[in-house]
Amino acid sequence: MLQDKIKQYSEEINQFTPTSAADVEQFRLKFLVSKGLVKALFDEFKSVGPEEKRTLGKVLNEFKQLAEQKFSEAQAQFSGTSDTQSKKEGDLTLPGEGFQLGSRHPLSLARKEIVEIFKKLGFVVSEGPEIEDDWHNFSALNFPPEHPARDMQDTFFVEKKEGNDIALRTHTSSVQVRLMEMGQPPFRAIMPGRVYRNEAISARAHCFFHQVEGLYVDENVSFADLKQTLFHFVQELYGEGTKVRFRPSYFPFTEPSAEMDISCTICKGEGCQLCKYSGWVEILGCGMVDPNVLENCGIDSKKYSGFAFGMGIERITNLKYEIRDLRLFSENDVKFLSQFETEII
Structure with missing residues (x-):
């Protein structure tokens, strides 16, 4: 049934x-x-x-x-x-489980290389907070009250206080101030970190980016020391055939000041969109530390002198890996990131 x-x-x-x-x-x-x-x-x-x-x-x-x-x-x-054999616990003949390795972010690769180059020259790494007060971000660095960098169109302010505004730092120069306040020269340090500026996001700009700034303060430091240090850095990073030029410029915290250009690594100096068909690309600003800045930090400007420089890691990375759109660095596109060095732990 x-x-x-x-x-x-x-x-x-x-x-x-x-x-x-x-x-x-x-x-x-x-x-x-x-x-x-x-x-x-x-x-x-x-x-x-x-x-x-x-x-x-x-x-x-x-x-x-x-x-x-x-x-x-x-x-x-x-x-x-x-089959039965394939499920036996501890079977060493079974193939291993495959997994995809991650990769280092191009900005991390560039930052690591920059830090290693300057470490060989005796520079140490210093870091500081990303939320800063007015003194460390502006006043100590010779920014007058009417300077446009203090305007809300250029800076992300966290809290407006009378005489001591709190803002997201606009540069890692604030770390230089903190370093100099802590002691007396000699100082030889670089300051890598993230900074923020109220800018429209495009292929060439972003509201946050990364900098590496450097500071060397000691007796008898000259502009020649600055030029040789930066020339060595460029040759190490981009190769011995890379040309360098310095142009006069202005920064509130250095005097005299200059911008440093290198021959475009993408078009090899022939002219392209990145270098605006000039054959040259500006990669950093630099100069001799203004005596007022030294005095603001409690350092005798008659005895000590120094130089400072600052560069955007995104610009360095653009040139090194021929990346034309700065927005790619923060979009977490796996196809883009997987092109770079694999991280082995």
């Missing part, structure tokens, strides 16, 4: 204990395929009388659900295997 068969097969299913993926496949072939026992029982159910259908219909559906549930549980147990 149909009811007896259902009971017999239900007991068989309940007692089914697979030991391999092959056992699971045999179970499927026996019960669940188009010519299996479940289908056969439903075909037999069509020929029973109306009275039996009312009784057996529910039982038969429960039997089908039991078979499907048992198969699902067994399949999950042996998912991804093809």
